[in-house]
Every structure is written in structure tokens, then in C-alpha cells.
Amino acid sequence: MTPADFQHLCRLARLAPNEAEREHIAAQCSAILSYMDTLAEVDTMDVAPLYSPAFSPDDPTSTDSGDAVRPDEPERRRTREEILSGAQNGDGVYFVVPRIVEGKQ
Numbered sequence: 001m002t003p004a005d006f007q008h009l010c011r012l013a014r015l016a017p018n019e020a021e022r023e024h025i026a027a028q029c030s031a032i033l034s035y036m037d038t039l040a041e042v043d044t045m046d047v048a049p050l051y052s053p054a055f056s057p058d059d060p061t062s063t064d065s066g067d068a069v070r071p072d073e074p075e076r077r078r079t080r081e082e083i084l085s086g087a088q089n090g091d092g093v094y095f096v097v098p099r100i101v102e103g104k105q
Contacts, residue, residue, distance in 0.1 A: 001030050 001009075006026050010017060017025055080093070089096035 001026065001033060 003026075006022070006029065009029070010022075010025075015025075084090040084092065084095070087095050
């Protein structure tokens with residue numbers, strides 16, 4: 001990475017590093033780019049593409065669409081009253097919590 005490329009990157013990221021930070025960040029960026037070059041050299045011609053970590057051709061429960069890997073099964077939903085019954089404070093419709101942000105009411 002050239003110094004001009006690094007300055008451009010800092011400008012895009014809206015960073016204004018001092019000299020020591022510039023040297024440190026530039027070294028890290030160069031190491032990352034060098035590793036990317038190493039990865040680009042890996043022969044992947046015989047490797048099937050993996051479009052999502054949720055899909056694995058070796059796992060029969062996974063799907064190639066990235067959908068959930070378990071079947072959807074209906075279940076009983078709790079009512080509002082059941083959910084609010086465990087609340088310390090409630091008005092019957094909402095949880096009531098202490099105000100933590102000052103401002104308009």
C-alpha cells in the first residue's frame with residue numbers, strides 16, 4: 001500500500017491519525033493486504049461454492065436457501081396477560097420502567 005493509498009483510505013474513513021498511529025495502521029493494512037494476496041493464490045477450482053454458512057452440502061438438515069434448518073411447527077403463544085404477569089410494574093398493556101433519559105415528556 002502506497003502512502004498516497006493510505007492517505008486516501010484515511011480520508012474515506014474520516015480518520016486523522018498522528019504519525020505513530022499512521023505507521024501502526026499502515027503496517028496492519030499492509031499485513032492484511034499481503035494475507036489477501038496469499039489467499040488469492042489458493043487453488044479453489046475443485047471446491048464447491050459456499051453461499052451461506054447455514055448451507056452445507058454434507059449436512060442433510062441444512063438448506064441452500066439459507067432458511068432455518070429446522071421445520072416450522074406451530075406452538076402456543078403466550079398472551080399479553082401471561083407475559084406481563086412477571087413484570088414488577090405494568091399498566092396492563094405495557095411494561096412500566098424507570099425513566100433513564102431526560103427530556104420532553
